[in-house]
Amino acid sequence: MKNTFLRVFLVVLFSNMIVVAIGLGVVDFVEDRDQVSADVLGDIGVSLVSTYEKSGTSALQEQARQYEQQLQGSIFIYQENGRPLLRPLPRNFREQSSIDSDTESKEDQKASADARRSQFIQVIGASNVQYLLVFRPQDNNDAISPWAIALLSLLGLFVSSGILAYWLMGPLLKLQRITRSFGQGDMTARVDDRLVKRNDAIGNLAREFNEMAGRIETLLSSKERLLRDVSHELRTPLARIEVALTIAEDKHGMPTQQSYLDRIRNELHELDELIGQVLTLSRLEAASMQKGEIDVQVWLGDIVADVQFESQLRGITIEKTGDLPKTLHGDSVQLRHAVENVLRNACFYSGEGCKVEVCSKEVDKRAVISIKDNGPGVADEMLEKIFHAFFRSSSARESNSGGFGVGLTIAKRIVQAHNGEIQAFNRPEGGLEVSFCLPLTGK
Structure with a gap:
C-alpha cells in the first residue's frame, strides 16, 4: 500500500508540475509581450525631439514627464554625440553579455535586468540629426523574486499533492483493514457509515463490500446451522439403531447373525465418528480461534x-x-x-x-x-x-x-x-x- 500511495503522490505531483510549468511559461510569454509598442515609442520620440528642437530643454523635460506618467517608466534621450538631453542613464546600466556571472553583484544584476527590459528607439530629427530614445519601465520594488515564487510553488505542489494522494488512498487503506479483518474470520467487520455515505466510486465500493460481507455471513451461518441440524437428525436414528442392535444381541441369535450384528455396530460407530469430524471441519471454517x-x-x-x-x-x-x-x-x-x-x-x-x-x-x-x-x-x-x-x-x-x-x-x-x-x-x-x-x- 505504501508503494501505491507513493505512485499516486508522484502522478499527482508531476501532473501539477506540468500544469504550473505551462502556466509560468504563459505568464512569462505575456510579460515579454507586455511592452510598449515600438510605433508608440517612435511617435513619442519624434514628438519629444521636435519639441526639443523647437522649444529647448525645458519644454522637452515637461513633455517627457507627461509621457513618463502615461507610460509608467523613465525616458532617456541622447544626441548622436552621446550627450543626454534629459538625464543620463545609471552608470552601471549595461547589457547582460558584458557581465561576468561569477563576479556579478546585486546592483549589476539589477542593472542587467533593467537593460533586458528597456527598449531602444532611434529617432531622426531635423537636418537628419540622429537621437537615441531609451525607455526603461518603472521599477517594482515590491515584486517577489522569481526564485521565491518557484520555491513557494514547489512547496504548494508537495503539500497539495500529499493531501490529494491521502484523500484518494485514505479510504482505500480503511477498506484494506476491514477486508483483512473480515478475511481473518471477523464476520461482523463492516465499512463505517462515513465511507458508505460518499457519493462516489469509493462510496459505491464500500456499500458493495458491506452487502457482500452480509451475504457471506448469512451463507456461513446458514451452512453451520444446516450441518448442526443434519448431525442432530442423523445421530437420532443412529441411536435408535444401536438400541435395536443391543436388543437383537440379547436375543441370543445364531453365531453367524452375531457377526453381522457386530459389523453393523462397527459401521454405526464409524458413521457417528464421521459426522463428528465433518462438524469439526465446518466449525474450523466458520469460527475464529481462541488464541x-x-x-x-x-x-x-x-x-x-x-x-x-x-x-x-x-x-x-x-x-x-x-x-x-x-x-x-x-x-x-x-x-x-x-x-x-x-x-x-x-x-x-x-x-x-x-x-x-x-x-x-x-x-x-x-x-x-x-x-x-x-x-x-x-x-x-x-x-x-x-x-x-x-x-x-x-x-x-x-x-x-x-x-x-x-x-x-x-x-x-x-x-x-x-x-x-x-x-x-x-x-x-x-x-x-x-x-x-x-x-x-x-x-
Whole structure:
C-alpha cells in the first residue's frame, strides 16, 4: 500500500508540475509581450525631439514627464554625440553579455535586468540629426523574486499533492483493514457509515463490500446451522439403531447373525465418528480461534504422554526431543487436536514395537514441530493430496485404518488459521514425516 500511495503522490505531483510549468511559461510569454509598442515609442520620440528642437530643454523635460506618467517608466534621450538631453542613464546600466556571472553583484544584476527590459528607439530629427530614445519601465520594488515564487510553488505542489494522494488512498487503506479483518474470520467487520455515505466510486465500493460481507455471513451461518441440524437428525436414528442392535444381541441369535450384528455396530460407530469430524471441519471454517500464550514444551509433553499411554499395549515408544521454542501464540485446544491427530496416525502406521519421534525446534522465528514414524510412507505424488478432505492415500496406509481422510484436513485448517504451514515428507530411512511450522511471538 505504501508503494501505491507513493505512485499516486508522484502522478499527482508531476501532473501539477506540468500544469504550473505551462502556466509560468504563459505568464512569462505575456510579460515579454507586455511592452510598449515600438510605433508608440517612435511617435513619442519624434514628438519629444521636435519639441526639443523647437522649444529647448525645458519644454522637452515637461513633455517627457507627461509621457513618463502615461507610460509608467523613465525616458532617456541622447544626441548622436552621446550627450543626454534629459538625464543620463545609471552608470552601471549595461547589457547582460558584458557581465561576468561569477563576479556579478546585486546592483549589476539589477542593472542587467533593467537593460533586458528597456527598449531602444532611434529617432531622426531635423537636418537628419540622429537621437537615441531609451525607455526603461518603472521599477517594482515590491515584486517577489522569481526564485521565491518557484520555491513557494514547489512547496504548494508537495503539500497539495500529499493531501490529494491521502484523500484518494485514505479510504482505500480503511477498506484494506476491514477486508483483512473480515478475511481473518471477523464476520461482523463492516465499512463505517462515513465511507458508505460518499457519493462516489469509493462510496459505491464500500456499500458493495458491506452487502457482500452480509451475504457471506448469512451463507456461513446458514451452512453451520444446516450441518448442526443434519448431525442432530442423523445421530437420532443412529441411536435408535444401536438400541435395536443391543436388543437383537440379547436375543441370543445364531453365531453367524452375531457377526453381522457386530459389523453393523462397527459401521454405526464409524458413521457417528464421521459426522463428528465433518462438524469439526465446518466449525474450523466458520469460527475464529481462541488464541493465547502456550508453554510449548509443557503443552507438547502432555500430548506425547497421552498418546504414549494409548499406544503402550502395542509396544510403541514416543521420543520427544528439543527444548525450543518456549512459547507460542495460538489456540492450545485446536492445535493440540491437530498434533494429536497426526501423532496417533504415526503410531498406528508404525506398527508394534516401533519408535515415533516428536522433534521441536525454532527456525527463523518460527516454531517447527516434526512427527516422524517408521510406517510404509506415502507415494510422492500423493503427499499434497493427503491433506484433502476424504482422500485416502493408499491401501498400504489406510486399508485397515478405518479412517475417513478428514483428520489431516482438520489439522491443516487449524494450522492455516494460525498463519502456519503443514507439510509431509517421505523419510530416506523409511516412514513419513509431518512438520508443523507456526509463527512465534516470544521465547
